[in-house]
Amino acid sequence: MLRRARHIICWPERDTLSRLNVALHRDIGYVCASLILAYCLSGIALNHIDDWNPDFVISKQAISLPHPFTKEEITKERIAEFGRLVEEENYKVYDFPTSDQVKIYYDNASLLLNFSTGHGTYEKVSRRPVFYQVNVLHLNRLKGWKWAADVFAFILMILSLTGLFVLRGKYGMARRGKWLVVAGMLPPLLALLLFELK
């Protein structure tokens, strides 16, 4: 009876485990490749969020009016005239954020004018291709995506752990591998140490 139980809980052979590990690592790698690349691209973009807008291309064009205007002179006809300066035929609506400024809204663009100084900015907004889409995923802007992201994170952990045991021998974890793992740990550990000492 005891002998049979021992047989049931017996671990698979080492070679079998190794083959399973390689297969798991390979197939997870295939499945995750596109999302890993998307997240990496978005990660780089978001790392530099202080220096650029990773989601939108905002083009700004300085506009000068022929002369300053008073608020009373800002009529519908005048608004249409201002639109022609930026090649916009039809405006949607206009409004005054302050007593000396008017903002005119168009399709995908707006014109903010300080009519007392005669200067303004025409602004056009468009989505930054690829980056906008990968950021939607990376920042969980899609409702419910956070659950997919959680699953993905869990799968990445498996990918990382199975990666440690793909090879055996000279290039395996027991020899060369362990030193490379330690080398990989050093940059974050040093950064954290510097952070604490600061």
Next chain:
Amino acid sequence: MKFKILTKTLTMFVALAALCVSAAPGRAVEPHAGAKIGVLLVNHGSRSETWRNSLLQLESSVTPSLLAVPSVKGVKTAFMEYTEPSIATRMKEFDQEGFTDVIIVPVFLTVSPHTFDDIPTIVGLKEDPHSMQKLKIENIQRYTSKATPHITPPLDFTDILQKNLLRRVTALSRNPADEGLVLIGYGDETYDKEWVDLFDKAAGYVRQHTGIAWYSYGWCGHIANYKPEETTAAINTVLKHARTALVIPVLVAHDEQFQIKIIGDGIAKVPDHKNRVLYKPDSILPDPNIERWVVSVTDEYVRKIQSQVSRAN
């Protein structure tokens, strides 16, 4: 017969007179029974519970006075970002409850794309392309209500801020002759001039009433990438001339991320800050003057709505 006619005429006259007398106080009687007006106090929203509670407290404080304004039948608070109830949620509720008009009171310091573009775009009054894209990626729902939205101006169109800052500076100050004032606000790239003017004016008012001569300002919001360096720089500017810097957060409510983390870290980087910087991580709210402003601006807009209704009739 003649007596009957006389009696009827007299009865009608008495009834009319009674109506006139009851209508005389004005505010006690609704001139236009058709208008059912709601008030929506809109704020920026925050992940900080302390911040949100300050705004909910404002709603609790002003609700009795607002409900006393003719035709105002409901008061709610909405958070523009981060948490529910959002503006769209609240506007839907007003529609379900049959409101004809909603007065949106932006509890924001001054003009910014939030007050001028985002809120009107959310409620369907505008279609600002930049706002629409931003709202989409931030998952902020837009909703065009059946009730007509009316948006009031933000806080800075009154002298409330100046009085608020004077009160807080006075409470913190020990020796005005040795002190300099540092105002730290959210800031805005598009309306930078208006923000700077607002802060200059407020600092001028404080100087006039306290004698604190030196002043500088710094931003801690998106324009400063939410980093403390601008706070440190503003304090160092003042400390070149004054022995002590009084740091006042010009923020609507208390948010740990701003008052503690960003401004606190900015102060910590100032040499000898323990002896040279006086700081209390408070905020503009609570302030009874702001409560009064909410009531008075609502009252003003109710009158406008009623005069529109009356013209239409």
